Amino acid sequence: MNKAASTQRKRRKGPPSMRFKFDGDWWTVKVQRPPSKELCEGMAHYRRRTVYLHPKAVSGNLLGIVAHELAHVTMPCVDETNIRDHERLVSVVVRWAASLNEGKVTIGQHRADK
Numbered sequence: 001m002n003k004a005a006s007t008q009r010k011r012r013k014g015p016p017s018m019r020f021k022f023d024g025d026w027w028t029v030k031v032q033r034p035p036s037k038e039l040c041e042g043m044a045h046y047r048r049r050t051v052y053l054h055p056k057a058v059s060g061n062l063l064g065i066v067a068h069e070l071a072h073v074t075m076p077c078v079d080e081t082n083i084r085d086h087e088r089l090v091s092v093v094v095r096w097a098a099s100l101n102e103g104k105v106t107i108g109q110h111r112a113d114k
């Protein structure tokens with residue numbers, strides 16, 4: 001069985017998930033209510049190396065939540081106020097730039113394993 005098929009098979013169990021490598025560690029992203037913080041739209045759990053995206057975030061403020069939680073992953077010492085500023089600015093600039101491209105957001109072909 002090739003690796004892609006193996007990964008797809010794993011995805012059928014439990015919540016939808018993917019993995020990425022950051023600073024030498026593999027992290028998991030799960031579309032699942034953040035444990036013990038079910039009302040939060042997202043959470044970066046450092047010990048588990050897991051980012052939780054609330055299922056509602058996927059169809060709502062997805063870009064903002066992803067920008068917010070990944071800022072926590074990549075800049076763990078930054079305080080919540082600055083992380084929220086980062087989320088707000090990413091959202092505002094991407095919305096503006098997308099408006100120049102018929103509202104479409106383009107995404108680069110980055111790899112998860114670097």
Ligand SMILES: [Zn+2]
Nearest residue numbers: 068072080083
């Ligand atoms: Zn936060």
